Amino acid sequence: MAGHRRRRTPAGAGRRPGQPRTAHRLGGVERVTLLAGGVGGARLAHGLDLALRPSDEPMPISGNPAPRHPLTVVVNVGDDTELHGLWISPDIDTVLYTLAELNDEERGWGLRGETYATLEQLARLGEDTWFTLGDLDLATHIVRTARLRSGSPLSAVTSQIAESLGVRPRILPVTDDSLATMVDTPSGRLGFQEYFVGHQHSDEVLGLHFEGAEATRPAPGVVDALREAELVLLAPSNPFLSIDPVLAVPGVRDALTGTAARRVAVSPIVGGAAIKGPAAQILESLGHEVSALGVARLYTELADVMCIDERDAHLSGPIADLGFEVLVTDTIMGGPDGRERLARELLGLGT
Amino acid sequence: MAGHRRRRTPAGAGRRPGQPRTAHRLGGVERVTLLAGGVGGARLAHGLDLALRPSDEPMPISGNPAPRHPLTVVVNVGDDTELHGLWISPDIDTVLYTLAELNDEERGWGLRGETYATLEQLARLGEDTWFTLGDLDLATHIVRTARLRSGSPLSAVTSQIAESLGVRPRILPVTDDSLATMVDTPSGRLGFQEYFVGHQHSDEVLGLHFEGAEATRPAPGVVDALREAELVLLAPSNPFLSIDPVLAVPGVRDALTGTAARRVAVSPIVGGAAIKGPAAQILESLGHEVSALGVARLYTELADVMCIDERDAHLSGPIADLGFEVLVTDTIMGGPDGRERLARELLGLGT
Numbered sequence: 001m002a003g004h005r006r007r008r009t010p011a012g013a014g015r016r017p018g019q020p021r022t023a024h025r026l027g028g029v030e031r032v033t034l035l036a037g038g039v040g041g042a043r044l045a046h047g048l049d050l051a052l053r054p055s056d057e058p059m060p061i062s063g064n065p066a067p068r069h070p071l072t073v074v075v076n077v078g079d080d081t082e083l084h085g086l087w088i089s090p091d092i093d094t095v096l097y098t099l100a101e102l103n104d105e106e107r108g109w110g111l112r113g114e115t116y117a118t119l120e121q122l123a124r125l126g127e128d129t130w131f132t133l134g135d136l137d138l139a140t141h142i143v144r145t146a147r148l149r150s151g152s153p154l155s156a157v158t159s160q161i162a163e164s165l166g167v168r169p170r171i172l173p174v175t176d177d178s179l180a181t182m183v184d185t186p187s188g189r190l191g192f193q194e195y196f197v198g199h200q201h202s203d204e205v206l207g208l209h210f211e212g213a214e215a216t217r218p219a220p221g222v223v224d225a226l227r228e229a230e231l232v233l234l235a236p237s238n239p240f241l242s243i244d245p246v247l248a249v250p251g252v253r254d255a256l257t258g259t260a261a262r263r264v265a266v267s268p269i270v271g272g273a274a275i276k277g278p279a280a281q282i283l284e285s286l287g288h289e290v291s292a293l294g295v296a297r298l299y300t301e302l303a304d305v306m307c308i309d310e311r312d313a314h315l316s317g318p319i320a321d322l323g324f325e326v327l328v329t330d331t332i333m334g335g336p337d338g339r340e341r342l343a344r345e346l347l348g349l350g351t
Numbered sequence: 352m353a354g355h356r357r358r359r360t361p362a363g364a365g366r367r368p369g370q371p372r373t374a375h376r377l378g379g380v381e382r383v384t385l386l387a388g389g390v391g392g393a394r395l396a397h398g399l400d401l402a403l404r405p406s407d408e409p410m411p412i413s414g415n416p417a418p419r420h421p422l423t424v425v426v427n428v429g430d431d432t433e434l435h436g437l438w439i440s441p442d443i444d445t446v447l448y449t450l451a452e453l454n455d456e457e458r459g460w461g462l463r464g465e466t467y468a469t470l471e472q473l474a475r476l477g478e479d480t481w482f483t484l485g486d487l488d489l490a491t492h493i494v495r496t497a498r499l500r501s502g503s504p505l506s507a508v509t510s511q512i513a514e515s516l517g518v519r520p521r522i523l524p525v526t527d528d529s530l531a532t533m534v535d536t537p538s539g540r541l542g543f544q545e546y547f548v549g550h551q552h553s554d555e556v557l558g559l560h561f562e563g564a565e566a567t568r569p570a571p572g573v574v575d576a577l578r579e580a581e582l583v584l585l586a587p588s589n590p591f592l593s594i595d596p597v598l599a600v601p602g603v604r605d606a607l608t609g610t611a612a613r614r615v616a617v618s619p620i621v622g623g624a625a626i627k628g629p630a631a632q633i634l635e636s637l638g639h640e641v642s643a644l645g646v647a648r649l650y651t652e653l654a655d656v657m658c659i660d661e662r663d664a665h666l667s668g669p670i671a672d673l674g675f676e677v678l679v680t681d682t683i684m685g686g687p688d689g690r691e692r693l694a695r696e697l698l699g700l701g702t
Contacts, residue, residue: 084494085500086497119490121489125512125515135469139469145436146436146437
């Protein structure tokens with residue numbers, strides 16, 4: 001089991017010679033890598049960014065590039081899709097918008113103050129507009145598509161957009177290659193967005209397939225971000241729809257199972273229900289227990305610590321029996337304060 | 352000269368056997384073809400559409416396709432450009448929007464009620480936004496680009512968009528191939544939009560070059576629209592920037608000089624000035640007289656009739672001396688009524 005298999009190394013052991021510990025020892029950890037899907041991953045990334053922001057941070061000096069931020073977020077691209085000829089990366093955008101504090105917190109997705117003039121006109125022009133795209137959001141897709149078509153890889157384009165939006169952590173798509181999450185349902189195999197948005201994730205999920213995954217390579221920096229981290233976090237994202245497609249990229253699972261970093265998974269199931277999305281239904285339809293324990297059973301090879309919500313404290317024993325250390329805390333990240341508090345607790349596990 | 356060279360044929364001589372004359376004999380002419388650039392061409396097209404609309408027009412019966420509209424507009428594509436990875440066809444859009452009565456009459460370009468959320472966000476994402484693109488307008492460019500990339504030719508895409516917008520006349524790009532108007536100026540050769548929008552057409556024009564024109568073919572229907580017309584109109588568009596690039600597509604000039612139709616050019620110069628745009632400056636810098644007479648001298652091979660404004664009535668004699676019939680009328684198409692009135696006068700020349 002994970003707890004026994006792991007080589008434990010002191011925090012900071014992976015630090016390169018000559019690399020100062022103090023300069024960016026923000027929040028006590030220098031290198032944190034978060035594997036993330038959409039909303040849950042974005043909220044935790046936001047908490048980590050807040051927690052890692054030093055109170056006495058100097059203003060960046062122009063011409064003097066800022067040192068690398070301690071947080072790297074490796075993001076799922078299995079939900080990516082092309083609509084109206086534009087390349088949409090929903091999870092990357094949710095992470096970017098949330099870190100840029102431009103996201104619509106109330107609705108849970110998209111940008112604050114969004115308008116829909118283009119989408120309404122697209123409908124008038126005969127386009128199928130089942131997928132809601134706002135005017136502000138479209139700018140991201142237009143820029144991404146133009147830069148991808150001009151030959152830039154998704155990781156470089158993501159990095160440019162992040163910089164334009166003032167996002168400080170490093171955001172990496174897990175791969176620059178094409179990987180499409182396909183959902184097997186009683187009515188056949190559906191593309192992810194068709195299942196998720198088109199059918200509003202109401203179909204029973206019989207299985208998942210990550211089309212093209214075997215031919216993908218990790219984006220530059222992904223494997224190193226896992227190998228060289230002090231702390232690796234699995235976001236409270238859907239294990240099947242967000243974490244699995246990240247691990248389906250050859251080399252990523254090995255980097256996660258082989259890292260010297262402490263690995264902490266935050267359960268997306270609280271009190272027997274998903275915080276958001278179809279995780280509960282999918283756990284059930286694939287024959288797993290719909291609980292933090294059911295999630296822990298999926299992660300025995302992938303994490304050393306399971307972080308579960310206070311409401312699930314009674315599951316600590318059975319989860320510990322699987323070989324995990326267990327952190328019991330408030331995992332519901334309502335606002336920025338809750339996010340930062342959870343992030344600080346998680347970062348505490350890395351030091 | 353043109354007036355002597357022309358074979359005059361009775362109106363309707365080009366009618367196919369079995370084609371009823373009465374059914375679509377709207378406004379007295381069955382087949383009118385207009386060569387057009389942007390605003391001037393769009394306004395005349397609108398006037399023609401209004402004039403050709405029968406008062407007792409039956410509602411179209413679904414499943415029973417409407418007969419072809421008597422008006423075909425052949426539109427310049429030399430101003431087309433790619434911005435943010437999207438394909439922009441400014442003249443086609445001006446014609447489409449004006450015929451759909453969606454255009455912003457006051458401003459003279461673009462759509463009424465336009466907003467700019469996407470453009471502002473594109474600027475935040477580091478894009479160069481010197482070219483104004485509204486949210487509604489962007490829908491056209493997104494749809495056009497997606498359909499072009501999926502393999503549809505520009506003419507088919509234009510026809511689909513026209514249908515979606517309820518535009519009845521047939522709108523044809525002069526070619527489905529790439530043709531780029533380049534402007535030679537004292538500061539070098541500029542792309543058209545760089546000259547026109549970027550530099551606000553302030554540079555002296557030393558010459559025009561239609562890049563790629565020699566390799567283009569007329570779009571399907573263009574040559575027939577000229578050959579089979581009863582009446583061909585040259586819109587009051589810029590002779591150098593709008594009409595010349597249309598004629599630069601191999602086969603189009605021959606179709607215009609060889610048609611049996613009566614050919615009427617409307618002068619874009621009134622009282623020694625252009626109604627809109629840089630036509631006057633370009634006439635001058637290229638050594639032509641800035642007047643309806645200067646324009647007539649450019650059109651001796653291309654038109655049989657010159658339509659000039661009342662303010663230029665004194666030029667009737669010199670223009671007639673070039674071999675033209677001359678129609679003197681109010682050519683300023685302020686509102687729909689003025690357009691329709693001018694259109695009716697021009698249509699009267701075709702019967």
